[in-house]
Amino acid sequence: MRRIVTATVRNQSGVLNRITGVLSKRQFNIDSITVGRTENEGISKMTFVVHVDDDRQAEQLTKQLNKLIDVIKVSDITDQAIVARELVLIKVLSNAQTRSEIGGIVEPFRASIIDVSRESITIQVTGDTEKIEALIDLLKPYGIKEIARTGLTAFLRGSQKEVTNLSSYSLLK
Template sequence: MKRIVTATVMNQSGVLNRITGTLAKRRYNIESITIGKSENPGISKMTVVVNVEDDAQIEQLMKQLNKQIDVIKVADITDQAIVARELALIKVLGHAQTRSEIREIIEPFRASILDVSRESMTIQVTGYTDKIDAIIELLRPYGIKELSRTGLTAFLRGSQKPVTNLTAYSLLK
């Protein structure tokens, strides 16, 4: 099952390597991982989408991440109300005769055209993973020349507090 885990970490050299190393050693399959600076200098926020077999495995994962010295807080936000987005850049073969068709396809997705050349169009789309997957499938028949996705980034909606049975671990740090 797919789980969305967020981690607040110190913005220091090697943090990403230590976290991914911890996941790799325990054979967790990382579907996507994003990390970037937060509203606080010196603090970064990380979103990891990971495939696990059961609740015990996600609990173990959270314990392992909380043991990392640079990790401030970890939460499994999968079952909570979240704001989540992914960005995709899609370069599609787009000759003059197909450009209007491609524009019609991307309009309902609120995607935008970033670049146009004689042979291709570069499209930017943001949204939840299912939306990104859907537009890619609709554009595939036109010929996708290049595709780059950021992976999911997410946090809780409103002023919610993460609900986990491991909250005590993060409070002890």
């Protein structure tokens, strides 16, 4: 089963390595990891998409990650109301005849063509995994030359978000 886990961590060298070490030691299959700074200086947010066998294994994962020294908070947000997006760049083979056709395909997805050459176009799209996969499937017949994906990034919708006073953590002082 696929789980979406977020971790609020100190922005320190080696944190990502320690976290992926915990995941690999327990043989979790990682679909994606995204990491970025937050609105609080010295704090980063990580989003992991992992595959686990059952709820017990998912709970064990969050407990193990919470034990790491630079980890402030870990949450499994899979079953909650979340906002989740991924950015994907797709380079598709094209010529003068197929460019407008491809443009018509990407438009309903609110994707944009960000680069054009004689033999290809590059499309940028953001959205949930299902939307991204649907667009990729429609573009496959034209010949996909290259795909680069950021991985999923997510957090709880506004009404559920916990307000955490990060300055109260002794790790940050």
